[in-house]
Amino acid sequence: MTDLSLRGLTWHPYSRAEPTVLDLDLEIPTGQRVLLAGASGSGKSTVLRALAGLLDEESGELSGSAPGPARPGERGLLLQNPLDALVAATVGREAAFGPENAALPREEIQARTTAALDAALVDLDSDRAPLDASGGQQQRLALAGSLALDPSALLLDEPTSMLDEDTAAAVRESLLASATDRTLVVAEHRITPWLDHVDRLLVLDAQARILADGPPHEIAAGLPDSPAAPHRTAPPRSDSRECTGEVIAALRGVDAKRGGRPVLEELEIELLGGRLSVITGPSGSGKTTLLRTLLGLTSPSAGSVERPAAEQLAFVPQNPEHSFVAATVREEVLASPWARDEQLAEQLLERAGLSDLAQTHPHTLSGGEQRRLAIIAALAQTPRLLVLDEPTVGLDAARRAAVLELLDAARARGCAVVAATHDPVLIAHADREHRLSGVVAEEGGPCRTGPDRTIGPVPRSRAIPADALNPLVLSLIGILAAVGSFAVQSWQGGLLALLPIVLLAPLAVRSLRAGLLRLTPILLSAAGLAWTTALLGQAPPLSGEAWLLGGKEAARITVFVAPGVLALGSVDPTALGDALGGRLRMPARMVAASVAGLVRAGHLGRQWEIITHARMLRGLGSRSSPRMLAGATLALLVDALRGAQQQALAMDSRGFATATTRTWALPSPLRRADLLGVAIALALAVWPLLAEMLVG
Amino acid sequence: MTRFRTVDLLVTVLIGAAFGVAFLGYGQLYTLIGPLTAAFKPAEGLLAGIWFLPAVLAALIVRKPGAALLAEMIAAVLSMLLGSQWGWGTAISGLMQGGGVELAFLLTRYRHFTLPVAMLGGILSALLEWGWEKFAYYQEMSWTYSFLMLGFFVISGALLCGVLGWAAGRALAATGALDAMPAGRERAQRARVAART
Numbered sequence: 001m002t003d004l005s006l007r008g009l010t011w012h013p014y015s016r017a018e019p020t021v022l023d024l025d026l027e028i029p030t031g032q033r034v035l036l037a038g039a040s041g042s043g044k045s046t047v048l049r050a051l052a053g054l055l056d057e058e059s060g061e062l063s064g065s066a067p068g069p070a071r072p073g074e075r076g077l078l079l080q081n082p083l084d085a086l087v088a089a090t091v092g093r094e095a096a097f098g099p100e101n102a103a104l105p106r107e108e109i110q111a112r113t114t115a116a117l118d119a120a121l122v123d124l125d126s127d128r129a130p131l132d133a134s135g136g137q138q139q140r141l142a143l144a145g146s147l148a149l150d151p152s153a154l155l156l157d158e159p160t161s162m163l164d165e166d167t168a169a170a171v172r173e174s175l176l177a178s179a180t181d182r183t184l185v186v187a188e189h190r191i192t193p194w195l196d197h198v199d200r201l202l203v204l205d206a207q208a209r210i211l212a213d214g215p216p217h218e219i220a221a222g223l224p225d226s227p228a229a230p231h232r233t234a235p236p237r238s239d240s241r242e243c244t245g246e247v248i249a250a251l252r253g254v255d256a257k258r259g260g261r262p263v264l265e266e267l268e269i270e271l272l273g274g275r276l277s278v279i280t281g282p283s284g285s286g287k288t289t290l291l292r293t294l295l296g297l298t299s300p301s302a303g304s305v306e307r308p309a310a311e312q313l314a315f316v317p318q319n320p321e322h323s324f325v326a327a328t329v330r331e332e333v334l335a336s337p338w339a340r341d342e343q344l345a346e347q348l349l350e351r352a353g354l355s356d357l358a359q360t361h362p363h364t365l366s367g368g369e370q371r372r373l374a375i376i377a378a379l380a381q382t383p384r385l386l387v388l389d390e391p392t393v394g395l396d397a398a399r400r401a402a403v404l405e406l407l408d409a410a411r412a413r414g415c416a417v418v419a420a421t422h423d424p425v426l427i428a429h430a431d432r433e434h435r436l437s438g439v440v441a442e443e444g445g446p447c448r449t450g451p452d453r454t455i456g457p458v459p460r461s462r463a464i465p466a467d468a469l470n471p472l473v474l475s476l477i478g479i480l481a482a483v484g485s486f487a488v489q490s491w492q493g494g495l496l497a498l499l500p501i502v503l504l505a506p507l508a509v510r511s512l513r514a515g516l517l518r519l520t521p522i523l524l525s526a527a528g529l530a531w532t533t534a535l536l537g538q539a540p541p542l543s544g545e546a547w548l549l550g551g552k553e554a555a556r557i558t559v560f561v562a563p564g565v566l567a568l569g570s571v572d573p574t575a576l577g578d579a580l581g582g583r584l585r586m587p588a589r590m591v592a593a594s595v596a597g598l599v600r601a602g603h604l605g606r607q608w609e610i611i612t613h614a615r616m617l618r619g620l621g622s623r624s625s626p627r628m629l630a631g632a633t634l635a636l637l638v639d640a641l642r643g644a645q646q647q648a649l650a651m652d653s654r655g656f657a658t659a660t661t662r663t664w665a666l667p668s669p670l671r672r673a674d675l676l677g678v679a680i681a682l683a684l685a686v687w688p689l690l691a692e693m694l695v696g
Numbered sequence: 697m698t699r700f701r702t703v704d705l706l707v708t709v710l711i712g713a714a715f716g717v718a719f720l721g722y723g724q725l726y727t728l729i730g731p732l733t734a735a736f737k738p739a740e741g742l743l744a745g746i747w748f749l750p751a752v753l754a755a756l757i758v759r760k761p762g763a764a765l766l767a768e769m770i771a772a773v774l775s776m777l778l779g780s781q782w783g784w785g786t787a788i789s790g791l792m793q794g795g796g797v798e799l800a801f802l803l804t805r806y807r808h809f810t811l812p813v814a815m816l817g818g819i820l821s822a823l824l825e826w827g828w829e830k831f832a833y834y835q836e837m838s839w840t841y842s843f844l845m846l847g848f849f850v851i852s853g854a855l856l857c858g859v860l861g862w863a864a865g866r867a868l869a870a871t872g873a874l875d876a877m878p879a880g881r882e883r884a885q886r887a888r889v890a891a892r893t
Contacts, residue, residue, distance in 0.1 A: 560783070
């Protein structure tokens with residue numbers, strides 16, 4: 001174990017006009033617990049990255065010394081948004097990622113994973129999906145991912161800022177417990193909860209200049225504008241909490257489901273003009289479903305929803321970038337066809353402190369500025385109902401106050417404002433709180449012996465025979481069948497060639513519905529091909545001969561495609577990665593990164609939904625307008641690219657940068673069933689030829 | 697500089713994955729030109745270039761050998777796993793489309809990342825993809841119509857893949873999301889100069 005040390009460090013990212021860290025000297029002796037404080041933009045995150053040895057010399061100029069870790073994972077780094085750290089389809093594989101990179105043997109990977117998940121108090125079975133877990137469990141899982149490599153230092157970047165109070169306290173406790181016997185560096189703008197647990201408080205100013213450094217309580221007390229002091233604007237609340245006013249929107253006796261699971265029952269909510277309401281409750285209690293129901297994106301399964309017309313309703317998503325469409329801040333404010341008043345736009349820009357930035361690109365603004373821009377863009381539509389998802393999450397005190405001022409402006413105008421939140425300051429600021437308790441407990445259960453830690457394959461909804469085959473064999477079936485299809489020369493031969501596929505199909509579909517879902521597109525495009533061939537083929541258009549030719553083509557393309565599509569239904573990216581990396585020995589980093597990307601596809605799909613809905617709610621077009629699709633694609637790419645940069649950090653802190661040879665937590669066995677699979681593949685390859693001979 | 701950093705790998709993979717997801721939404725575009733393609737299938741070639749976008753964007757952004765091919769393969773594999781109607785044909789298409797764009801940048805030895813090279817990439821992709829589709833799907837289509845379709849493919853490859861991809865790269869650089877990537881550096885340097893003056 002070595003001390004952490006930065007000497008004369010200057011870091012100038014190519015993207016910035018000024019260095020973000022200027023000539024910093026910092027020594028952290030082994031075992032010390034340090035709290036890094038300072039406003040957003042003071043360089044806390046960069047200092048943590050420097051301590052982790054993760055400043056990337058291809059994206060900036062580095063001078064001075066910042067020695068890297070001695071071995072992979074020696075310094076664990078936890079990010080503000082745990083979602084960025086996730087790489088795997090199951091909890092077990094997530095924790096196993098670091099040990100795999102360190103090329104540990106399988107038994108060791110399992111042992112490390114079990115110990116790490118236990119230490120981080122991850123209350124989820126190993127086969128659960130990390131991307132579906134709550135924020136608190138995700139941050140615990142990220143901690144387990146670091147602990148699995150037995151780090152000598154833990155570097156935490158605002159690790160609890162995305163969590164509600166209770167969860168944050170519990171996670172903080174786990175973090176501190178894990179940091180015993182380790183060096184700990186925490187970057188936070190809310191320092192109070194950490195003060196009792198650290199040895200040293202460092203306050204940073206712009207460019208990571210050290211403003212103060214010493215015993216935590218002494219330093220904190222001496223801060224002129226203490227970041228610990230709850231900074232809030234005086235809430236211009238109505239005199240009594242008895243709310244009266246015009247009902248702008250209401251949910252009456254609403255039941256709603258998410259993924260078939262009931263999350264809201266018998267909900268009664270009235271939203272009044274000129275009032276700020278907050279929707280609170282633990283994650284999984286249905287806050288998002290409530291907002292979606294209110295906005296009309298989900299229909300309730302029972303009850304009714306009253307809401308203003310589309311042009312009088314505005315929505316600000318949790319990630320403001322999801323709603324951005326314009327190239328400058330001013331254009332963004334006026335982007336919606338329902339935002340016509342240029343004078344109002346100027347006032348709002350002034351009010352949000354964005355006038356000087358009016359010509360800037362919205363995406364290049366800081367997090368707090370983006371949040372304010374999204375809110376004034378919504379207000380520029382002069383809505384009667386303003387709906388916001390977590391409008392203050394991750395903001396420091398000053399930036400949160402600026403957001404609250406804008407919400408006050410909205411309610412002063414008589415707008416009904418409703419926000420889903422777990423920010424205590426915002427909740428205290430509201431006129432009304434609607435607390436959701438959730439219909440069923442989301443995670444864990446009261447009477448459990450403890451979560452299952454065995455690393456296993458990604459679970460499936462219902463087992464089918466095709467699951468017994470190795471993904472490589474399933475691929476072989478599709479590929480050889482496709483090759484064989486070219487032997488189809490006549491419509492009779494084509495029909496005969498289809499026979500074994502029809503007979504084998506039941507072995508590869510999970511349910512009738514799933515099978516139809518996969519086969520319908522094939523059959524439609526086969527029909528399309530038949531039509532095209534009959535119309536544009538060598539024979540006279542639409543003659544009997546042309547139709548027979550079309551029929552042959554339809555049969556051939558079905559034989560070509562169907563076996564592959566059906567067999568692929570059983571392939572999941574994680575098992576495919578194990579096969580390609582572990583068995584075929586393809587380049588390990590490429591395979592592992594590809595699996596991480598494919599695992600995120602579901603998450604990207606949800607982002608796509610949010611992005612397209614945010615745009616439709618702004619009146620910017622329908623789902624099928626090319627302009628809308630282009631804008632949404634760009635927004636999805638921005639999201640994916642920013643995520644990629646965070647995810648790369650998280651992966652490199654778990655030893656991925658050097659993992660050119662790595663191990664795979666699960667084997668990719670070839671069993672007896674696979675012999676049968678290969679036989680099927682070979683049979684499908686030659687059968688069309690035999691069929692032609694039989695009919696020909 | 698040809699080694700893939702982790703961020704290069706992830707950016708490449710996620711461009712592929714993002715398009716794999718967006719492609720599901722693009723199905724709508726086909727309904728838009730549905731009446732046209734029902735009467736005259738080769739017109740569908742007009743949209744072909746859209747499918748080569750992940751390759752050209754990855755090449756323009758990551759600027760390392762293999763990025764175009766990897767991004768396009770990820771998009772193809774993803775749509776295959778999600779149940780694309782072309783099954784394993786999708787993987788071959790990914791190889792052709794990614795390979796075409798890759799070839800164009802290879803011809804410049806990965807030194808030029810400009811609009812003409814992007815358009816060339818789109819055209820090469822179009823040629824290869826057309827060859828594959830002619831062989832696999834449109835064997836019986838008469839050569840006259842097949843060559844007409846090739847014409848549509850090439851135009852679409854040059855415009856929808858080349859020009860649109862290049863424009864999308866510029867638009868992404870303007871958002872600052874590429875600042876850690878070579879493609880973002882030019883914007884970043886301009887911003888630095890502007891800040892000094």
